[in-house]
Amino acid sequence: LGVTFAGDFISLYLFWELMAISSALLVWQSREPGAGRAGFRYLLVHIVGGLVLLAGIVLYGSEHNNSFAFGNMAAFEHTAAWWLILIAFLINAAVPPLGAWLPDAYPEASVTGAVFMTAFTTKSAIYVLIRGFAVPGGTEIIIWLGAGMAIYGVVYAVLENDARRLLAYHIISQVGYMVCAVGIGTKLAINGATSHAFAHILYKALLFMGAGAVIQMTGRRKLSEMGGLYKTMPITLTLYMIGAFAISAVPLVSGVGSKSMIVSAAGEQHLTWIFLTLTLASAGTFLHTGLKLPYYMFFGKDTGLQGKEPPTNMLVAMGLAATACVVIGLFPNLLYQHLPYDTDYIPYTVHHVTSTLGMLAFTALGFFLLLKHLDPEPKISLDTDWFYRQSTSPPLNTLMSPRAASFRTTGPGPRPDAALRPAPEALF
Secondary structure (H helix, E strand, C coil), X not given: CHHXXXXXXXXXXXXXXXXXXXXXXXXXXXXXXXXXXXXXXXXXHHHHHHHHHHHHHHXXXXXXXXXXXXXXXXXXXXXXXXXXXXXXXXXXXXXXXXXXXXXXXXXXXXXXXXXXXXXXXXXXXXXXXXXXXXXXXXXXXXXXXXXXXXXXXXXHHHHCCEHHHHHHHHHHHHHHHHHHHHHHCCHHHHHHHHHHHHHHHHHHHHHHHHHHHHHHHHCCCEHHHCCCHHHCCHHHHHHHHHHHHHHCCCCCCCHHHHHHHHHHHHHHCCCHHHHHXXXXXXXXHHHXXXXXXXXXXXXXXXXXXXXXXXXXXXXXXXXXXXXXXXXXXXXXXXXXXXXXXXXXXXXXXXXXXHHHHHHHHHHHHHXXXXXXXXXXXXXXXXXXXXXXXXXXXXXXXXXXXXXXXXXXXXXXXXXXXXXXXXXXXXXX
16 A cells, blocks of 8 residues: 555655565465575565665656656656666566566465465556556567566466466466556556456455465365365365456456456557467466366366365355456446546457457367376476575575574474475475
């Protein structure tokens, strides 16, 4: 909220850093073996991003007669201040190669903490990008960065076995649509970025709640260890699939009215390759979030897990998010009337609905034809965080050792120092 209402860069910077610290606490709250190290890596990246932002703010003030008012920076385009502030915002938006912190940290947070984290950091970055860098003529580099994100997240999701890491990579993909829309800069594109950010908060929270419910009730988080849960968790499956259909832009749920707006904006500007890239990424989203994850989590080979439905409060929370996804999907004007610009966009044209359903149907056909090649493997995919995982392991061990008590659990359970040992994935 502080970032959202900041009228000057100084206030923005203070709340920006507070958001990073709060998020790290949500990672550490889980007290899982890898959470301590992931939280420190998260802080490492965001402190660097904060310093870049601060450097940009100082230069901005010197170039702006010591005024730090936060507004559109079109007049400063391609200056040092413009580049530094843009890079800092892109780090929080998880733009590759600066976004490996997201799939590293989010899966290690507590089941509840991960839900909150999906809503704030990247969406705050989209908000400030719109305020500072959305210009009518567009910014080409931001367009291509966003399109690259959309594909990058989908490709890495192909490799993932961890349920929440898979969903985390699809955050990168979906935020890529929003970044791309900011770069396009038209009224339709900015409306698309705004509406998609709002819709994303709802359906991604629902997806993380669905995966979190399974983790909470089974103690498993890897797809290769799941299967057969549709028998004992049918309500969780149903609610999860509403979120999966929403992120995949299936008609009648929320994503169709927001994601399609961004794709249409690219088409209107005759950005052919961007249009095709975003369309391909949409098919990949359905392939992994809508098909692969629920198939191996709830169906697939029955591994004998004795899961059951989560407590009522968790089902109610998922039900509220699912209801919001359906209501916005059925009545998109409820969202459209709050967008920055007036719009007469209609998502439910015959052409759009038939083309979307055709793409989704062929994606599903390809999934089941290639099913044996998509089996998840018990391994972690390497990302650009490999570089600072390797280079900072000894300092982090030294830094974390005196803080062992912060990560200890009470009562019976693993040894207190278990959280401080390098998790297997930390070696890679």
